[in-house]
Structure formats: structure tokens, C-alpha cells
Amino acid sequence: xxxxxxxxxxxxxxxxxxxxxxxxxxxxxxxxxxxxxxxxxxxxxxxxxxxxxxxxxxxxxxxxxxxxxxxxxxxxxxxxxxxxxxxxxxxxxxxxxxxxxxxxxxxxxxxxxxxxxxxxxxxxxxxxxxxxxxxxxxxxxxxxxxxxx
Numbered sequence: 001x002x003x004x005x006x007x008x009x010x011x012x013x014x015x016x017x018x019x020x021x022x023x024x025x026x027x028x029x030x031x032x033x034x035x036x037x038x039x040x041x042x043x044x045x046x047x048x049x050x051x052x053x054x055x056x057x058x059x060x061x062x063x064x065x066x067x068x069x070x071x072x073x074x075x076x077x078x079x080x081x082x083x084x085x086x087x088x089x090x091x092x093x094x095x096x097x098x099x100x101x102x103x104x105x106x107x108x109x110x111x112x113x114x115x116x117x118x119x120x121x122x123x124x125x126x127x128x129x130x131x132x133x134x135x136x137x138x139x140x141x142x143x144x145x146x147x148x149x
Contacts, residue, residue, distance in 0.1 A: 039112050046114050049121055050076050084113050087136075089143050105148055 023029055050073050060066045088108055095101045 039114070042112055043114050046077060046116055047073065049116055080116055080119055081113055083119075084115060086138050086143065088113070089146055090138050092148065093139075093142055093146050 023033070060069055088104070092101055092104055092108075095104060
């Protein structure tokens with residue numbers, strides 16, 4: 001037990017005590033913390049949804065297979081999140097009513113982009129050229145210019 005270690009540990013206890021007192025006293029702080037915890041839980045549920053097989057357990061033999069499975073999971077999650085950003089940005093861009101636009105922006109700011117209920121996770125997907133020609137068209141140059149304050 002080095003004296004510097006004891007001093008840092010005591011200092012940490014002061015900071016922790018001050019935080020606990022603020023947490024008890026401030027409703028807004030508790031609500032903000034709960035909101036962030038809910039976002040983390042939502043992200044964990046999202047991963048569970050992607051791993052719908054084998055009771056959310058990855059049973060692979062080698063480290064390489066596990067790394068590939070985890071990489072695929074990250075790719076799927078990021079693709080869904082990217083779609084959500086593109087879709088919501090396009091929705092905001094193409095909404096003409098200022099009040100409706102403010103309402104959508106407020107909902108996005110107060111919510112989480114980690115949503116998957118609109119995605120058929122267990123579906124079969126066709127990425128052939130014919131199907132992709134008829135897919136949703138985003139105006140990427142216009143989306144790049146979109147600024148939300």
C-alpha cells in the first residue's frame with residue numbers, strides 16, 4: 001500500500017461520494033443515465049437478434065471461425081444502422097412541412113438509431129442486378145448537404 005495509491009484511492013472515494021449525492025438529488029441526472037443505459041441494452045438486444053440461431057450462442061471450433069462470425073455480425077449491424085441513417089435523413093430532407101420536420105428531428109435526437117424491427121432478420125435476400133435496379137433511390141449529393149442543428 002504505497003502512500004500515493006492510498007491518496008488516489010481516497011480522492012476517488014470523494015469523487016464517487018459527490019456523484020452519488022448528485023445522483024440522489026437530481027432527477028434529470030437519473031433520467032439521463034437511465035436513457036443511456038436503455039440505449040446500451042437496446043444495442044445488446046440488437047446483437048441477440050442478429051444471433052437468432054442456437055439460442056444466441058456461437059458454437060464454432062476455431063478462433064478464425066469465431067472472428068469471421070463476429071465480423072459478419074458487425075457488418076450486418078452496421079448495414080442496418082447505415083440504412084436507418086440514410087432512410088431517416090432522406091425522410092427529413094423530403095419533408096416539406098417545417099413542424100413535421102422538427103418533430104422527426106426531435107424524435108431522432110431523443111431516440112436511438114439502433115432499430116431493427118422493420119428488418120426481416122430471418123428473411124431471404126436477393127441482390128441480383130434486376131432487383132437492385134428497383135431498390136430505394138437515395139439522393140446522396142443532397143443527403144451530404146443536409147445539415148441539422
